[in-house]
Amino acid sequence: MSISWLDDFRQQAQSQFEQTGFPSNRLEDWRYTNVSAIAKKEFPLAKIENSPVFEGSKGGTAFHFVLVDGFFNAGLSNLPKSITVCSINDALKNHAGLLQSKFNQAITQTHGFIDFNTANFTDGLFIHIAENEVLDKPLQIIHVATQEAILPTRHVVILEKNAKATLIETFSSSEGNAYLTNSVAEIFVGENADLTLYKVQQESETAYHFGGTYVQQADNARFTHHNFALGSVLARSDIVCDLATAAECELNGLYLGSQKQHLDNFTRINHLQPNGISREFYKGILTDQAKGVFQGRIVVAENAQKIDSKMNNRNLLLSNEAEIDTKPQLEIYADDVKCAHGVTVGQLDEKSIFYLQSRGIDEATAKHILTFAFANEMVDKITVPSLRESVFNLLLARFPEGAER
Amino acid sequence: MLKIKNLTVNVGTKEILKGLNLEVNAGEIHAIMGPNGAGKSTLSHVLSGKSGYEVTGGSITYNDKNLLEMPAEIRAREGVFLAFQYPVEIAGVTNVYLLKAALNAVRKHNGLSEVDAMDFLTLVKAKTKALDMDEKFLYRAVNEGFSGGEKKRNEILQMAMLEPQLCILDETDSGLDIDALRIVADGVNALRSENRAFIMVTHYQRLLDYIKPDFVHVLADGKIVKSGGAELALELEEKGYGWLEQA
Numbered sequence A: 001m002s003i004s005w006l007d008d009f010r011q012q013a014q015s016q017f018e019q020t021g022f023p024s025n026r027l028e029d030w031r032y033t034n035v036s037a038i039a040k041k042e043f044p045l046a047k048i049e050n051s052p053v054f055e056g057s058k059g060g061t062a063f064h065f066v067l068v069d070g071f072f073n074a075g076l077s078n079l080p081k082s083i084t085v086c087s088i089n090d091a092l093k094n095h096a097g098l099l100q101s102k103f104n105q106a107i108t109q110t111h112g113f114i115d116f117n118t119a120n121f122t123d124g125l126f127i128h129i130a131e132n133e134v135l136d137k138p139l140q141i142i143h144v145a146t147q148e149a150i151l152p153t154r155h156v157v158i159l160e161k162n163a164k165a166t167l168i169e170t171f172s173s174s175e176g177n178a179y180l181t182n183s184v185a186e187i188f189v190g191e192n193a194d195l196t197l198y199k200v201q202q203e204s205e206t207a208y209h210f211g212g213t214y215v216q217q218a219d220n221a222r223f224t225h226h227n228f229a230l231g232s233v234l235a236r237s238d239i240v241c242d243l244a245t246a247a248e249c250e251l252n253g254l255y256l257g258s259q260k261q262h263l264d265n266f267t268r269i270n271h272l273q274p275n276g277i278s279r280e281f282y283k284g285i286l287t288d289q290a291k292g293v294f295q296g297r298i299v300v301a302e303n304a305q306k307i308d309s310k311m312n313n314r315n316l317l318l319s320n321e322a323e324i325d326t327k328p329q330l331e332i333y334a335d336d337v338k339c340a341h342g343v344t345v346g347q348l349d350e351k352s353i354f355y356l357q358s359r360g361i362d363e364a365t366a367k368h369i370l371t372f373a374f375a376n377e378m379v380d381k382i383t384v385p386s387l388r389e390s391v392f393n394l395l396l397a398r399f400p401e402g403a404e405r
Numbered sequence B: 001m002l003k004i005k006n007l008t009v010n011v012g013t014k015e016i017l018k019g020l021n022l023e024v025n026a027g028e029i030h031a032i033m034g035p036n037g038a039g040k041s042t043l044s045h046v047l048s049g050k051s052g053y054e055v056t057g058g059s060i061t062y063n064d065k066n067l068l069e070m071p072a073e074i075r076a077r078e079g080v081f082l083a084f085q086y087p088v089e090i091a092g093v094t095n096v097y098l099l100k101a102a103l104n105a106v107r108k109h110n111g112l113s114e115v116d117a118m119d120f121l122t123l124v125k126a127k128t129k130a131l132d133m134d135e136k137f138l139y140r141a142v143n144e145g146f147s148g149g150e151k152k153r154n155e156i157l158q159m160a161m162l163e164p165q166l167c168i169l170d171e172t173d174s175g176l177d178i179d180a181l182r183i184v185a186d187g188v189n190a191l192r193s194e195n196r197a198f199i200m201v202t203h204y205q206r207l208l209d210y211i212k213p214d215f216v217h218v219l220a221d222g223k224i225v226k227s228g229g230a231e232l233a234l235e236l237e238e239k240g241y242g243w244l245e246q247a
Helices: A004-020 A036-041 A088-094 A096-102 A112-120 A350-357 A363-379 A385-398 B040-048 B072-077 B095-109 B117-130 B135-139 B148-162 B178-191 B230-239 B242-246
Strands: A063-068 A084-087 A125-129 A139-145 A150-159 A164-173 A180-189 A194-202 A208-217 A222-229 A234-243 A248-257 A262-271 A277-286 A291-300 A308-317 A323-332 A338-346 B002-011 B014-024 B029-033 B054-062 B080-083 B090-094 B166-170 B197-202 B215-220 B223-228
Touching: A004 A112, A036 A208, A084 A088, A088 A096, A088 A125, A088 A150, A096 A150, A112 A150, A112 A180, A112 A208, A125 A164, A139 A150, A139 A180, A150 A164, A150 A194, A164 A180, A180 A194, A180 A222, A194 A208, A194 A234, A194 A385, A208 A222, A222 A234, A222 A262, A234 A248, A248 A262, A248 A291, A248 A363, A262 A277, A277 A291, A277 A323, A277 A363, A291 A308, A291 A338, A308 A323, A308 A363, A323 A338, A350 A363, A350 B072, A350 B090, A363 A385, A363 B090, A363 B095, B002 B040, B014 B029, B014 B040, B014 B054, B014 B223, B029 B040, B029 B230, B040 B054, B040 B072, B040 B080, B040 B166, B040 B197, B072 B080, B072 B095, B080 B148, B090 B095, B095 B117, B095 B135, B095 B148, B117 B135, B117 B148, B148 B178, B166 B178, B215 B230, B223 B230
Parallel strands: A063 A139, A125 A150, A139 A164, A150 A180, A164 A194, A180 A208, A194 A222, A208 A234, A222 A248, A234 A262, A248 A277, A262 A291, A277 A308, A291 A323, A308 A338, B029 B197, B029 B215, B080 B166, B166 B197
Antiparallel strands: A084 A125, B002 B014, B002 B054, B215 B223
C-alpha cells in the first residue's frame, strides 16, 4: 500500500539515513555509546512469517497488543473496545486524517535511528483516546523477537483533553537471538490528560535495542514514565518530553548491567512554558564489565518561569571493571525557577554488609539483599500490581534471596 | 563457653588489646567496664568477626572451637550475637525480612527446617510486643529513621528472635533515656538463662542497676586489670578509673 504523504516522510528519512547512518559517537548526545557494531551486523529487515511464538508473548494483563517481529498479531492480541486502538497499518486506512496530522510531529530533533525507523517501520500501535475518556485497565504492548533481523516499529499515541490511560511496553525474545529492535513512539498528551507508560526491556543477551519515546505535553498534561533496562548487549533509550504550561513530567528508571552489557539512558525534559513540574530519578547497578550511561538534561526556556524540577541519578558499581558515565545537565534560561540535580556513584556499604553477616547471613546473600533493596525502590513505584510482581521476580532472579518472594 | 587467652590485637600498627584473658561460662553475666580507648569496642568487634582488626597473638575458643577461624556469619549461626553500639540503618530492607532471613540462616546451620511463615509472624509479633515496640516497626526499613532508643530495642528484638548462646552488648545503654533503658534491660533479663551468657561492655555503671552482673572486669590499656563481683562496679562509679590505671 502506498500513501503519498507517508511516502514523502519515508523517502526524506531514507535519504537522510543514507547520508548519516546510525549516530556516530562524535555527536555529543552519543559520545558514550558506540553503535558501530550494529551496522556491521548487516541485519536484514524483518519479514512477516508464521514464526513460532513462545510463552513470553502472552500478556499478563487484560488488554494486550502483540507485535511479533514488528508485525501486529491480531490472533494473540486482546484490545479494549471502548477506545480507538489498532495497528498503525490499519490506522493508515481507517484513521488517515488524524494519523497524518500527528505523524512525525512529536519528534523535534532526529538522528539515524529515528530516520531509519521513519523510512522502514513495518507496523506499530495506534491509539486514540477521546476527550474525557479513561482506559480503566492497562494496555500492554508486547514485542516478541524471533528473527535475526531489524524490527522497526512505530507507535502513535494520542490522548485528548482529560483522557487517561496506562500503557505497558515489554520487549523480549527467545534466548540467544541476535537482532535490532528499533522502536519509536510518538505521544501526544492533551490538555489535563494523564498518561503513565511503563517500559520493560528484557531483550536477549545478544540483541541490540533502540527505543525512542517523544512526548508532547499540552497544558496541565501529566506524563509518567518508568523505564526498566534489563536486557540486550547494547541498548539506548531516548525519552524527550516537551512541556507546555503547568504540565508535569515524572521519569523513573532502573538499569541493571552485567557481563558486557552497555545501557545508555538519554533523557531530555524541555520546559517550554511556565509553571511546569518535572521529577527525574534514575538508578543504575553495574557489575562485571558492564557500562551504564545516564544523560539527563532539563531545559527551561526563557519565558518558562516558576518551573520546579529535580533530577537525581544514583549508581552502584559492583566490580572494578564496571563503568558509569553520568551527565546530568540543567540548562536554564528563565530567572525564577527551582531546579536541583544530584548524582552519586558508589559501592555497597561495608557496615551494612557486616551488620547482616553478624545476624548469620552470608556475605554473598548480604550483598544480594542490599543490591536488591537499592533496585527495589524503583520497582516499588510500579502501581500495576501484576507488573510490579513480574518485575520484582525479574529482579529476584538477578539477586537470589535478595528479598522474600 | 568462651575462653580468651592472652589476646593481642592491632588496629593498623597500633596495639589495642595487649594480652587479654577472660573466661565466660553458660549462665553468667560479665560486665566489662573501662575508660574510653581501653579497647572495649575492639573486644566486641573481634568477638563478632568484624574486619579491620589484626589478631597478633593469643586465642579465643568458643564451645571448644576456634572462634577466630570462623567468618562473622558462622559465628552468628553458632550463637554469638553482637548488639551494636551504633546499629546500622539499611534502607529498603524491612525489619521483618532481616529477622526471617537471619532466623532461617541460623536454623539451617543447625539442621532445622525453615520457619513456617505463620509461626514466624506469631513469634515475632509476641517478641515485638514484649519490647513495647509497635508492630509497624517490623515493616519499616531496618533502623532507618529510628530513634536511639528504638534502635537499641530493635537490637534486643533480633537477639530475642535468634536466641543466641553468647550475647555481647556493646554500650547498649548509650543514648538511652531511663524509660528506654528499663525496657531494654527487661528484654535482656527475660533472656537470661542457664544456657546463655552475656558480656556487657559499658562505660557507666547505670546499666548494671538494671541488669545485675555476676562478674565485673575492668579493662584498661588493653588488659583486664581488675575483676570482681557486682560491687566492683559501684566502687568504680565512686572512684572513677584513675586509681586502677595508676596501680
